[in-house]
Amino acid sequence: MQGQSLRTPAPALRLAVIGAGPAGLALALRAAQALPAAEVTLFDARTPGHDVARDPRTLALSLGSVQLLRRLGAWPLDVAQPIAEVHVSQAPPTLELPLAGLRQAEVRIRAADEAVPMLGAVLAYGALVAPMQAAWFACAQAGPQRLHTRFGHPVRAVKPLEGDAGVEVDAGIAERFDLAVVAEGGVFADQARKAIAHDYGQTAWVGTATLEGAAPGVAFERFTREGPLALLPLPASSDGARRAALVWCVASADDPVGALDDTQRIAVINTRLPEAAGRVVALSPLKAFALGLNAERTLVHGRTVRIGNAAQTLHPVAGQGLNLGLRDAFALVHALRDLRDATGVDAALRRVEWARAPDRWSMIAATDFLARSFTWRWPGLSAARGVALAALQAAAPLKSALARQMMFGRR
Secondary structure (H helix, E strand, O other), rough: OOOHOOOOOOOOEEEEEOOHHHHHHHHHHHHHHHHHOEEEEEOOOOOOOOOOHHHEEEEEEHHHHHHHHHHHOOOOOOOOEEOOOOEEEOOOOOOOOOOOOOOOOOOEEEEEEOOOOOEEEEEEHHHHHHHHHHHHHHHHHOOOEEEEEEEEOOOEEEOOOOOOOOOOEEOOOEEEEEEEOOOOOHHHHHOOOOOOOEEEEEEEEEEEEEEEEOOOEEEEEEEEEEEEEEEEEOOOOOOOOOEEEEEEEEEOOOOOOOOOOOOHHHHHHHHHOOOHOOOOEEEOOOOEEEEEEOOOOEEEOOOEOOOOOOOOEEEOOOOOOHHHHHHHHHHHHHHHHOOOOOHHHHHHHHHHHHHHHHHHHHHHHHHHHHHHOOOOOOOOOHHHHHHHHHHHHHHHHHHHHOOOOOOOOOO
8 A cells, every 4th residue: 555655646648749849849838837647758859958049040929929938937038029010011013092091002010009018029049949948948857757858869750559549659769648749840841741732932031131220129021023021120239230030032933032142132122121111231141941831731630739830831921830839739738738537638639620720721821822922923913912901001990800810810
């Protein structure tokens, strides 16, 4: 009897999280908080000593995502740039807007108009992942019986087991879990094609711009003949200069960017941006990424769930890929909270699938439509897009509804 009283009780759920990027870390941290009877194992190919804080890639997060990360206690407030306003506009040439009240082909969404402190925030990938990873290590150290870290162990395969026995995760040593969540996404060019795939024939040139005359905290998206051009505000540099993350999408077959030097690129960008964006005076080296849609039809396959880019890789026109992944992660943990043992996992996963479908598919459809529209050469299309932007600006309730969906997803 004495030996039985000292025996560690079996976990209600054995959960494997594969991928320690923002979505995977958020899921693991939330599971550690909200599933005290679960055993959570986090896998990643990188070693524990890898300095992820140096990763300069830029992340744009909605207000809803910021709130979710704050609940985890891992939001790096001091290094994130709040977005106070989003300015979306159509570059000339466009037709004159003949309708009363439709004066400019632009939409301005302001945090103040929505009575929120910010619409979202922008920060470097490493600035977000490093504190999230440190928070996970602290949790795992405090609860070593149920929280495990398998860094430096790339997962080779996830295999379903017969019946309701769960899955086998092979990371050099095969381990059995009740549920595996795949959060390793990668970029479109490197991914195996999923059930729904489309190559947009577009390239995103990505880097950092230094600006003069730019208002702080304003994000710009400019619809041009070549594709969307976005500037996302970053924290000022050490000398006080305004900076922004640049995402410049163009047709791959007729790429106007690749052959240009930095001086020429700056000149072209400044002809494309609205006056309110200020002037680009310097550019970092730009990196090119192929763009496409690559999505699973469902998040759930048996006892394997995919979230973030592992479930859907989207065009960056709306900047919603990571935000979708974070909402997926929190919805999954919420559905698992009341499980007493693994027998209820399948019903919980069905609830997650149904609950996430409206948000997921509305965002996939919207970004796919916008991405494809930049390849169309229909007469009057540019003018129609400009009229639509102006009409949206004039329709305050519709603009507010759009702002709420971009901040919090479809509810």
